[in-house]
Amino acid sequence: MILHSLYIDTTANKGRGVFTLEAIEADTIIEVSPVIIMSAEERVLLDKTLLHDYIFEWNPPENPHQCCMAQGYISVYNHSYASNCEYFMNYDEKIIIIKTVRAIAEKEELTINYNGDWDNATPVWFDVKD
DSSP states (O other): OBOTTEEEEEOSSSSEEEEESSOBOTTOEEEEEEEEEEOHHHHHHHTTSGGGGGOEEEOOTTSOSEEEEEOTTGGGOEEOTTOSEEEEEETTTTEEEEEESSOBOTTOEEEEOTTSSTTOOSOOGGGOOO
């Protein structure tokens, strides 16, 4: 399920992103996406490819250290440390859910925090300085 008003467009400095044609209320589920789950061994291989930037950690308690590739728009949401959406893993259903954390304006870009918590300020891999 992808909310009917969502669309993909280019951003000023992040490539593609997800936007909305209509205002969206806070706490609205805007996407439910199935995932393709890959093993820890497959993750090692994926980390050597461009797909590394588009996969998610997938760590159910019974089988941690996996990763997944989400279908739908989920891999196109850009990162923000103060994102306007958050994502949730449902390990039983093998889906990722995106929900707004505040009201979203018409034509606003929808963002998630790649750390998992919408307001987590821990630097993500592309902001970590060696």
